Amino acid sequence: MQLQQTVLAVFSPTGTTEKIGRAVAQATGLPVQVIDLCRESPHLTIPADALFLAAMPVYGGRLPEAAARRLAGLHGAGGPALALAVYGNRAYEDALFELRDLLRQGGFVTTAAGAFVAEHSIIRTIAAGRPDAQDLAIAAGFGRDAAQKLAGVSSLSDLSEIQVPGSEAYHDRKPGRGAPPLTSDACTACGRCAAVCPMGAIPRKNPETTTDACIGCMRCVSVCPEHARSLPPAALERIGAFLNQTAATPRQPELFL
């Protein structure tokens, strides 16, 4: 197939999913267009001669509901897609399966997929500093191999969907929803968190508050120059104890090609 471009659609509140997505996209060797689903929810058709790359973080073993909704605004025309799930070294459970389903419903054929490990955005000592150079090299190798595989396919009707781990059981579960952070007295009302919250959950005129739209994505916590936002200590302690039991051993990327 003669592909003309790679279109990367990414939801990445704290930036790790975007790092992996960009490493994969650049390695395809095609011009790259990025759609930032934290900032926009476009309704677009991706042409069949584009390679569509969907990169999503894992929340509670699922896709973040808001991210899945925004991704559903991007429609395929029978062209190829790559699915990437990025998780905080605990487990990705049904997230990749759900992403592949969503892409199929949207009119894409997922020809390759990958689950990548990154620093846990709630407890940042888990997989701290990842993706590291090795993760990014694996991501680039995946992008190259996935593009090469497609170069050997002669027409859209010859595209075949890849199998990924996970199960349909996710249909019966509610997607996980993160807890909203609190704001301390250190807040200077600079407004930076309100400007970048993907859900518009921080009122610009009252940035020490958070509305019910919050999905607990940790972006405001990570951008606040005063370190004024954080989860309640009891929640941090509970999640930290759980992750120290379930996510302490470093995991490696898994590729499905």
Ligand SMILES: Cc1cc2nc3c(=O)[nH]c(=O)nc-3n(C[C@H](O)[C@H](O)[C@H](O)COP(=O)(O)O)c2cc1C
């Ligand atoms: C609300 C929430 C739920 C999460 N659930 C999981 C999970 O089920 N398994 C896991 O390994 N990591 C989980 N993580 C960690 C993220 O998947 C991981 O840190 C990812 O790299 C975040 O991507 P980002 O940097 O693009 O925001 C969760 C993070 C948040 C904020």
Ligand code: SF4
């Ligand atoms: S970024 Fe921090 S200091 Fe600025 S408004 Fe938000 S909480 Fe306050």
Ligand code: SF4
């Ligand atoms: S208020 Fe909630 S949704 Fe908005 S950036 Fe903070 S954690 Fe994310």
